[in-house]
Amino acid sequence: MLDGVDVHDGGENLILTGATEEIVNYLLAEMQKEGASNVKKAVKVGSKWVGSISNPALGLCSVEHVGYVIWIRGPSESAIVTKSHELRERGALVATLPHQESGQRVMSLE
Numbered sequence: 001m002l003d004g005v006d007v008h009d010g011g012e013n014l015i016l017t018g019a020t021e022e023i024v025n026y027l028l029a030e031m032q033k034e035g036a037s038n039v040k041k042a043v044k045v046g047s048k049w050v051g052s053i054s055n056p057a058l059g060l061c062s063v064e065h066v067g068y069v070i071w072i073r074g075p076s077e078s079a080i081v082t083k084s085h086e087l088r089e090r091g092a093l094v095a096t097l098p099h100q101e102s103g104q105r106v107m108s109l110e
Contacts, residue, residue, distance in 0.1 A: 070109040
């Protein structure tokens with residue numbers, strides 16, 4: 001059903017673009033049934049229809065505080081970097097860059 005719809009990783013949101021309002025809204029509704037939240041219905045932008053939904057990958061990230069180190073683990077680099085954004089805005093510094101570890105992407109902050 002994804003024919004004719006592009007899905008882009010917008011950090012905290014997934015952005016869906018397609019040729020028709022109906023197909024974009026249909027996919028948003030299906031994703032919402034599967035647990036996604038923060039649905040923004042399709043609006044016309046130029047010649048395409050654009051809608052968004054919260055990025056479910058962020059819900060799969062974990063944040064663990066071990067002493068002064070904050071470990072963030074998740075399914076993708078973009079998910080863990082996005083998850084780290086709020087902590088970095090509050091002054092946390094990147095201690096280790098995102099890397100693969102035991103089948104997950106991992107990074108740490110101090």
